Amino acid sequence: MPPPLRLQDLPPKSARFCLRVERFIRKDLGLDLKGKRLLVALSGGADSTALLYCLRYLAPRMCISLLAAHVDHGLRPESGQDAAYCRELCAAQNVPLYEAKLDVSGLAKQSGMGIEEAGRHARYDFFQKTLVGQNADLLLTAHHLxxxxxxxxxxxxxxxxxxxxxxxxAYDPQRNLLRPLLLTPGTNLREFLTNIGASWREDPSNxxxxxxxxxxxxxxxxxxxxxxxxxxxxxxxxxxxxxxxxxxxxEFKTKLDISYDAGGKQFSVPLDALLALHPAIRLRIYKTLLDALASGQVLWKNLLRLDEAVLARRSGSRVQFPGGKQACLERSVLRFCAAS
Amino acid sequence: MPPPLRLQDLPPKSARFCLRVERFIRKDLGLDLKGKRLLVALSGGADSTALLYCLRYLAPRMCISLLAAHVDHGLRPESGQDAAYCRELCAAQNVPLYEAKLDVSGLAKQSGMGIEEAGRHARYDFFQKTLVGQNADLLLTAHHLxxxxxxxxxxxxxxxxxxxxxxxxAYDPQRNLLRPLLLTPGTNLREFLTNIGASWREDPSNxxxxxxxxxxxxxxxxxxxxxxxxxxxxxxxxxxxxxxxxxxxxEFKTKLDISYDAGGKQFSVPLDALLALHPAIRLRIYKTLLDALASGQVLWKNLLRLDEAVLARRSGSRVQFPGGKQACLERSVLRFCAAS
Structure with missing residues (x-):
């Protein structure tokens, strides 16, 4: 017997599982998804299959519409069967599916990245393109507890x-990414699928x-x-x-009078206002601004060095951060800039 | 050759080691120990031996006077030799030593605690008594990175x-406890002892x-x-x-108008002032007040439950914490009390 099609037809435990996910999105994350188009990253494994079913049951209540995207990495002999499974699942659930078949080994060789990293890059590239191309609002992934x-x-x-x-x-507005299952233990996802009578593709876990x-x-x-x-x-x-x-x-950042240049490649913050804050807050403000500037991991070691320069008002000093980002201390402002 | 007696006679690397400990106390912890009497908890193992030497070298610069306390737990056949080592060390370094010989196995049986816990309790009891009896200001332990x-x-x-x-x-004013080596890696302590030519008792680590x-x-x-x-x-x-x-x-706690009762067995905080704060701060205020009230570990699970009650202004509700502590929500105040 195929899984029920509606929330009200589910066993009570499984319905509660879905409602907890809804509550996490609405209450914990404070997100109202009404009217949104959500793109589910679907591998066919237990986690993303559970995410698709769960959202499918919630869709009428939450007034959301669903799309799915599947990437065949071409790395395992059974990857074609995973793709076929996703096609069947989406057809049965009436969810449009967008697919890509990638040559990840080739991409890895080309780019000099490892297989795993190259696969992730190519996958998220496709998801982002599909997001834009299909006019969807958010990408949803099945990351769990x-x-x-x-x-x-x-x-x-x-x-x-x-x-x-x-x-x-759980929610990354810069990447339009939502992880609705982030506080759900992995075992609960398999239990949910078993309880609704759904199958999934066993993903030979790495x-x-x-x-x-x-x-x-x-x-x-x-x-x-x-x-x-x-x-x-x-x-x-x-x-x-x-x-x-x-x-x-x-909250402290929003109270600062930060100047942004047109391209978002540069921010400057008045030094006096920074110095009036507790160092615990100054460090977080540096971090948030550097993260917003460009990719490249911001190390605390460097943030602490920067704060020493700020405290000493060492005009002219610069602290470099990975990704070509830097902070320059001027007479009355601290300027953050990305390599152009 | 016995270790040098003065900081200026140490190899430069060992002198720098001592000065870093001084800087940690003065700059990182913001403590001025001038004129203080410091009681060193001395087992004779590498860590506490290094602490004693290091403070001995710093004593003239920092204007501190040292005492040491050693507890013979009577659990290992060589414990008498550890005590003898501590006596020699303190005599050579001109540091008064206070000793206790305990029957930890007996205490463990009596109290129903495990050997390790009973030993720790008895040890700290003796340290606290010595602190008071010898009119010392702080107990120093050799906990390291x-x-x-x-x-x-x-x-x-x-x-x-x-x-x-x-x-x-690193500094616990409630217990008059200071851990000056807390950011020093353990290997550096042995290296320091070796460099100054000091011996120590090899503590068969548990x-x-x-x-x-x-x-x-x-x-x-x-x-x-x-x-x-x-x-x-x-x-x-x-x-x-x-x-x-x-x-x-x-800092947020100090701005609140908290009423303390005479015996320190009860605090109350105005609800309106609490509700004006961010939940991140409210939770830390509950925690600090409960920690100050009595021993007993405060669980975040309970703090989060308490904050729900506060947010909903559920007058009359109580949240229990380990150690017989509780928080009671009244009409206009939140009251924390310890079991009497």
Whole structure:
């Protein structure tokens, strides 16, 4: 028997699962998606299949319309079957599907990137093109709580500061990206699919220990779960605390009189106003402005160096950041600029 | 040849080591210890021996006087030799030593605590008594950066929020406790001792996997160090960020009109003033007040529940916290009280 088509036909537990996702979007993220066109990134694996079903059940209540996009990376012999599965699923659910078949090995060789990185780049390129081409509002991915916990552990390893330490955001307006399942444990997604009688493609999960993510998933996260069986729940709570702090820190930025140049390639902030703030806030303002300027990871080490220069009012000093970004201290302003 | 007696007679590298510790106390922690009597917790192991030497070299510059306290737990056959070593060291360095010999096994049986916990309790009891009895100002312990990183990982496991997540404080005024080596890597302490020609007692480090701390030290921390050889440095940076945030959050508390009852067993905070603050700040105010009230770990889960009640102004509702503490919502104030 195929899965039910409507929310009201679901077993109560599965319906509640969907309603919790709706509440996360509406209450926790404060987003009203009414009238929006949402593009679901669909691999055919359990996570994205669960996301598609869940949104399909919520669509009438939330007044959203759905599209899906699938990328065949051409890396595994069964990738054609994954694509076929997505086609069937979308046809049955009446969701338009946009597909791309990529030669990721070729792209990796061409660009000099690793296979995983080249695949991610090409995939998100296609998603962004489809977003624009199909006039959709947001890209939705199926990242869940296990992904969040792994991401936070990787950030801890890499030396990320707070509040970024707690893991990826659920909503990234710069990339038009939404992750509605971010606080849902991965096991709940499979349970949901089983309960509604849906199938999915078993994704031979990547176990290559050459990737940090796989080492975190296979070696590190299990140790934390062994010590604290509620570790995933703890990480969800830590993420909520980080969200509160992020919003709070942002409020101080909006009160500053920041000048933006036409192309968004340069910001300047009055020094006196900066110096009136607590260093905890100044550091977050530097970080937010540098992140908005261009890609390139902003290291806290450099932010702390910049704040020393600001405190000492060392006019003429510059601090470089990855991605060709820099902060230049002038007489009365701090100027952030991207390499042109 | 015994270690030099004065800072100016040390090899330059070792002198710089001591001066960095002084700078950490003075600049990072903002403490002026001039004229203070400092009690060093001395086990005779490398860490506390390094702390004693380092402070001994700094004493004339910093105008501090030193005392030491050693506890013989009577748990290992060589514990008498550790005590003898401490006596010799303190005699040679001209530091008065206060000693206690405890029957930790007996205390553990009596109290029903584990050996490690009973030992820690008895040890700190003796340190606090010596602090008072000898009219000393602060207890100094030799916790270093490896201890800090282990502590932060344990806090992550247990689901601690921010800024406590980054690890133990370097200065705890409530306990008159100072940890001057907290940002110094453990290996630097042994290197310092070797460079000045000092010996120490090899402490058979506890490897019993029954304790979380040992599992973190032996299984978890090495994985993080393998992924990022500068992980300790990253954790020191994270701790600095947490310190900034802690100070910043505290500033909001000082602006509130909090009423304290005579015995410090009760605080009340005007609701309107609380509701005017950002939730990120409200949560930290609850936490600080509950921590000041009595011992008992404050869980973020409960803080979040309390904030829901405050936001909804649910007069009459109570939230319980470990250690018999509770928060009661009244019409115009939020009252925190400890069990009497």
């Amino acid at each position: 296990n992904d969040l916990a792994e991401d936070a552990l990787m950030r801890l390893i890499r030396g990320t500061g707070w509040p970024e330490l707690a893991g990826m955001p 176990t290559d220990p050459a990737f940090l993510r796989n080492r975190v998933r296979l070696d590190i996260l299990p140790l934390f779960l062994r010590e604290n069986p509620n570790f995933l729940e703890s990480m969800a709570r830590l993420w909520r605390i980080a969200e509160l702090d992020r919003q709070f820190f942002l | 490896n201890d800090l990183a282990e502590d932060a990982l344990m806090r992550l496991i247990r689901g601690t929020g921010w800024p406590e997540l980054a690890g133990m404080p 490897t019993d996997p029954a304790f979380l701390r040992n599992r973190v030290r032996l299984d978890i921390l090495p994985l993080f160090l393998r992924e990022n050889p500068n992980f300790l440095e990253s954790m020191a940076r994270l701790w600095r960020i947490a310190e900034l945030d802690r100070q910043f959050f505290l």
